[in-house]
Amino acid sequence: MATSSSNTNKADHSKNPPLTLRSSDGKELKIFRIVAQQSSTIMNLLDLEEESNTDVIPVSEVDGSTLEKLIELMNNHTEKSFNYLGVKERKKFYNDFFANWKILDVLNFGLVANYLGVQVIFDEACQKMADMIKSKSVEWVRKVFEIKNDFTPEEEEDLKKENKWAYERGDLDDGDDAI
Amino acid sequence: MRGVDRINDALPDELIVEIFRHVESKSGRDACSLACKRWLGLERVSRDTIRIGASASPDNLVNLLGRRFPNVRYMYIDEHHSTSLPVPCGKRRRSSEASSSKSRFTHVSDRSVPGEDGAGSYCLTDSGMAAVGESFAKLEKLSLIWCSTITDAGLRSFAEKCRALKCLDLQACYIGDRGLASVGECCKCLEDLNLRYCEALSDSGLVQLVIGCGRALKSLGIAACARITDVAFEAVGSHCKALESLTLDSEVIHNKGFLAIAKGCSELKVLKLQCLNITDDALEAVGVHCLSLESLALYSFQKFTDRSLHAIGKGCRKLKSLTLSDCYFLSNKGIDAIASGCPDLTHIEVNGCHKIGTDGLISIGKFCTKLSELTLLYCQRIDRNGLSEVGKGCKLLQTLHLVDCAGIGDDSMCSIAKGCVNLRKLHLRRCYGVGNKGIVAVGQNCKFLTELSLRFCDRIGDEALIAIGRGCSLHHLNVSGCLLVGDAGILAIARGHPNLSYLDVSVLQNLGDNALVEVGECCPLLKDIVVSHCRRITDRGISHLSRNCKLLESCQMVYCPGITEAGVATMATSCARMKKLLVEKWKVSERTKRRSGSIINYLCLDL
Numbered sequence: 004m005a006t007s008s009s010n011t012n013k014a015d016h017s018k019n020p021p022l023t024l025r026s027s028d029g030k031e032l033k034i035f036r037i038v039a040q041q042s043s044t045i046m047n048l049l050d051l052e053e054e055s056n057t058d059v060i061p062v063s064e065v066d067g068s069t070l071e072k073l074i075e076l077m078n079n080h081t082e083k084s085f086n087y088l089g090v091k092e093r094k095k096f097y098n099d100f101f102a103n104w105k106i107l108d109v110l111n112f113g114l115v116a117n118y119l120g121v122q123v124i125f126d127e128a129c130q131k132m133a134d135m136i137k138s139k140s141v142e143w144v145r146k147v148f149e150i151k152n153d154f155t156p157e158e159e160e161d162l163k164k165e166n167k168w169a170y171e172r173g174d175l176d177d178g179d180d181a182i
Numbered sequence: 183m184r185g186v187d188r189i190n191d192a193l194p195d196e197l198i199v200e201i202f203r204h205v206e207s208k209s210g211r212d213a214c215s216l217a218c219k220r221w222l223g224l225e226r227v228s229r230d231t232i233r234i235g236a237s238a239s240p241d242n243l244v245n246l247l248g249r250r251f252p253n254v255r256y257m258y259i260d261e262h263h264s265t266s267l268p269v270p271c272g273k274r275r276r277s278s279e280a281s282s283s284k285s286r287f288t289h290v291s292d293r294s295v296p297g298e299d300g301a302g303s304y305c306l307t308d309s310g311m312a313a314v315g316e317s318f319a320k321l322e323k324l325s326l327i328w329c330s331t332i333t334d335a336g337l338r339s340f341a342e343k344c345r346a347l348k349c350l351d352l353q354a355c356y357i358g359d360r361g362l363a364s365v366g367e368c369c370k371c372l373e374d375l376n377l378r379y380c381e382a383l384s385d386s387g388l389v390q391l392v393i394g395c396g397r398a399l400k401s402l403g404i405a406a407c408a409r410i411t412d413v414a415f416e417a418v419g420s421h422c423k424a425l426e427s428l429t430l431d432s433e434v435i436h437n438k439g440f441l442a443i444a445k446g447c448s449e450l451k452v453l454k455l456q457c458l459n460i461t462d463d464a465l466e467a468v469g470v471h472c473l474s475l476e477s478l479a480l481y482s483f484q485k486f487t488d489r490s491l492h493a494i495g496k497g498c499r500k501l502k503s504l505t506l507s508d509c510y511f512l513s514n515k516g517i518d519a520i521a522s523g524c525p526d527l528t529h530i531e532v533n534g535c536h537k538i539g540t541d542g543l544i545s546i547g548k549f550c551t552k553l554s555e556l557t558l559l560y561c562q563r564i565d566r567n568g569l570s571e572v573g574k575g576c577k578l579l580q581t582l583h584l585v586d587c588a589g590i591g592d593d594s595m596c597s598i599a600k601g602c603v604n605l606r607k608l609h610l611r612r613c614y615g616v617g618n619k620g621i622v623a624v625g626q627n628c629k630f631l632t633e634l635s636l637r638f639c640d641r642i643g644d645e646a647l648i649a650i651g652r653g654c655s656l657h658h659l660n661v662s663g664c665l666l667v668g669d670a671g672i673l674a675i676a677r678g679h680p681n682l683s684y685l686d687v688s689v690l691q692n693l694g695d696n697a698l699v700e701v702g703e704c705c706p707l708l709k710d711i712v713v714s715h716c717r718r719i720t721d722r723g724i725s726h727l728s729r730n731c732k733l734l735e736s737c738q739m740v741y742c743p744g745i746t747e748a749g750v751a752t753m754a755t756s757c758a759r760m761k762k763l764l765v766e767k768w769k770v771s772e773r774t775k776r777r778s779g780s781i782i783n784y785l786c787l788d789l
Binding site: 107110113114117125129130134136137138139140144145151153154159165168 | 189190193197200201202203204205206207210212213214215216217218219221222234237243246247761
């Protein structure tokens with residue numbers, strides 16, 4: 004299967020001790036500075052606290068389990084092998100990461116990534132949600148996001164009619180058969 | 183985050199818009215916009231792409247869309263495709279893009295003449311084009327395909343309003359030189375221009391365009407525009423100094439025009455040529471002047487000889503990708519010159535070049551140590567051992583694609599297997615020289631293999647698949663036409679590959695239900711399956727499959743005499759995610775049609 008090489012960055016980190024983040028529910032999680040650089044929020048918080056590494060950084064908006072998953076993903080991003088992944092492989096990597104997640108968990112994760120300023124992960128969470136919404140109906144979308152339908156039936160009908168203005172490109176077959 | 187009562191209320195606008203940005207399909211976007219008024223507003227403001235086909239009154243449509251979606255940046259108008267609205271003149275245009283220009287002319291003469299106000303017009307008119315300019319001032323990309331009633335005046339009124347245009351794509355339109363010239367005058371940010379089948383364009387239009395905005399142009403594509411000659415290309419060479427990508431399909435360009443481009447556009451990175459009347463002199467100039475070249479593709483019976491490849495190998499040291507298709511005169515010596523000169527090559531494709539054979543592959547193996555993807559199509563001159571050097575030298579090879587290379591044998595395959603340990607994808611088709619031995623070696627050595635395709639390699643059988651089953655973890659397997667493969671092989675695959683997502687076992691005469699049952703048991707992630715032409719598969723296998731593989735999205739099962747109406751019904755209804763089911767029409771009962779009609783595709787016998 005895909006490589007899960009040992010973290011070759013570990014040797015470098017011995018010089019810089021890891022930071023500690025404390026979640027809203029009191030969980031303390033370690034994160035290496037070089038990994039934490041992906042989060043603009045954490046970097047800002049560090050600036051405020053000057054050079055002291057011994058204090059714990061409170062991340063009061065985020066619960067422990069979500070924070071742990073986020074740190075795991077951020078660790079993956081810093082591994083050398085990750086940078087060699089092609090576009091398809093990156094897509095597959097994130098698909099695997101989010102496999103079997105419920106959309107609300109993805110949403111939660113995305114909000115946390117947004118709060119912590121980790122743009123790449125925020126993008127991927129939004130992409131995942133978009134993929135999940137893609138083939139679904141309006142009713143499904145309303146149910147999952149708990150949206151109250153404030154259209155009248157007539158308004159909704161009119162909108163649906165209006166939406167029929169363009170052709171839908173059918174799924175193109177993989178062109179392998181031409182050879 | 184802490185739990186929220188009403189998720190929607192807690193979501194900031196930016197997050198919702200960001201999700202929309204990733205929803206690329208129109209149907210997805212439409213569904214989002216109908217959720218509630220807030221989402222409707224946000225979606226409309228954030229929609230950036232519009233695609234219009236031929237419709238009943240396109241001018242009115244453009245006005246409507248302009249009111250709804252003010253921030254559109256990419257607009258595609260393709261009147262080649264008819265929408266679901268009826269086309270009263272009775273002609274349904276075919277959606278095949280391969281239609282020749284001859285058929286295009288007959289359609290044009292049948293079309294109704296557009297009225298002033300757009301009523302009765304099925305094609306976008308000049309006033310519609312002006313409306314596009316009025317409504318979508320932020321437009322960055324415009325693509326017009328088969329828009330036969332737009333003239334120079336229309337394009338001018340558009341260009342005057344959309345001065346931020348970056349990308350223009352015109353195919354099979356009647357826009358002439360004045361239209362193109364106005365783009366040159368108004369759209370100074372143009373980076374990307376693509377012209378295909380624009381028979382009304384001559385040198386004058388392109389010359390004026392590049393004089394006006396050639397400085398910013400990065401990418402240029404010209405195909406089948408019979409009146410654009412060397413004169414225009416000389417102008418390109420003079421004015422498009424920033425050009426990075428050039429795609430040319432032209433019988434009218436000669437060395438004179440091309441030399442001007444080679445000398446003038448020294449930043450060129452991507453070059454794709456299908457030009458019958460250019461010779462070695464032209465590519466030699468590329469080898470001298472275009473030292474940043476990264477990708478070169480030569481198609482269809484051109485006159486280039488090894489001299490060209492020598493020149494490229496000498497000068498274009500940054501070359502990463504090489505495609506040679508039907509290049510009759512190129513031989514192993516040329517390949518040697520490029521391979522030895524260009525150490526950064528990662529992608530090589532050779533298609534139907536009959537003078538390139540084993541020796542060329544030996545050079546590739548010797549010099550192209552960074553090779554990642556190798557595609558060899560119709561290369562009959564590669565012998566049994568021909569890929570051995572590639573196996574020894576190309577340690578980074580990830581994708582190997584071999585079609586109709588009947589000479590390649592097990593020795594080559596074993597060498598590849600042992601040497602290319604990073605192999606991810608292996609596609610063989612009609613490579614009759616490869617048998618079990620070679621594939622067993624792949625199974626034993628290529629731990630990272632995720633895609634394997636062995637179509638019509640009829641010497642490969644169960645023994646090979648058993649080794650594959652043990653050794654790697656596939657997502658994609660295609661053994662269509664491997665007549666020796668039976669239950670034992672597929673059982674081994676099922677047991678060894680729980681991540682299998684795509685399986686094609688069509689044309690296998692010896693395959694029975696037991697194999698399908700096992701696939702059902704072991705491969706819960708299966709999304710696509712093809713069992714067409716499998717004589718021994720019955721409803722039993724199908725029903726096991728459909729009961730257990732809940733993620734199935736497509737299934738093809740035509741020419742399976744053992745599958746009945748009942749099997750079809752089961753498959754159609756058991757899998758909630760099924761999107762495409764290909765069967766014979768007479769196997770679909772009324773009830774199944776009612777319940778699942780939208781996903782069923784019928785085998786069409788009148789093709």
